[in-house]
Amino acid sequence: MFFELAERLHGRLAVEAIDLPGRGSRYHNAPLRRVSDAVGFMMPLLRDFPHRGYALFGYSMGALVAFELTRKLQEAAGALPAFLVVAAARAPQVPARDDPIHLMDDQSLFGELVRFQGTTPELLNNQELIALLLPRLRADFELCETYVFREGDRLPFPVYAFGGHDDETVTVADLAAWSEVAREGTTCEQFRGGHFFINQQAGVLADRIAAFAEEAIHPQSSVSGTTGNG
Structure with missing residues (x-):
């Protein structure tokens, strides 16, 4: 689902996509x-970044991982990103409101997959692929639902948080x-769509990210607040 976003950023920003174990090139x-295992996996992949400016983008589960990855970099005195972009994700200190999904049986877990509306009908109707997908989906939910927030210093840069107007799991609050x-300058914005609003809003999201990068390189003014957009 990130291919279109990466294509729209081509020529403006270099995109480095990271496949966590169990997906993409590391599917097997x-x-x-x-979360701690995901952070530990990603830390060595950032070794080359001290020599160039970079930002982190995390969607849903990825937002939580990106946040804790930044905290780990702070503790290790590593090169920090210029900013963090998160999407379709509650702030890490906001407690979950629903029962743990990773403890559900396969039928109920499949129902959650349908409810999130991020999976094509072709995939939902393919029982063999669904059987392969559900264990990985369950692991993702377990990673998020076993996370425990710890108090600490604020991130020393802005966070740009995006969500979908129709996302029942992530509100504007x-x-x-x-x-x-995070520090002053953090903003949030909602777009048309649900939890996977990126499928309809990749172009707008790419423009926002490119503008944030330009502002980080040539800072002029900071903007804060909560807005609604289409």
Whole structure:
């Protein structure tokens, strides 16, 4: 689902996509079930970044991983990103409101997959592929639902939080709460769509990210607040 976003950023920003175990080029590896394991996996991949400016983008589960990855970099005195973009994700200190999905049986878990509306009908009707997907989906939910937020210093850069107007799992208040873990200048914005609004809004999202990068390179003014957009 990130291909269109990467294509729209081509020529403006260099995009480095990271496949966690259990997906993409690492599909045959066992999926990770704890945020700390995902952070530990990604830390060595950032070794080359001290020599160039960079930002982190995390969608849904990826937002939580990106946040904790940044905290780990702070602790290790590593080169920090210029900013963090998160999408379809509650701020890390906001508690979950629903029962744990990773403890559901396969039929109920499949129902959650349908509810999130991020999977094509062709895939939903393919029982063999669904049987392969569900264990990885369960691991993703376990990674998020076993996470425990710890108090710490605010991130020393802005966070840009995006969500979908129709996302029942992430409200505008959940997005605005990212301002509690980052410095002044953090913003949130909603687009038309649900949890996977990126499928309809990749172009707008790419424009926003490119503008943030330009502002980080040539800072002129900071903007804060909560807005709604289409």
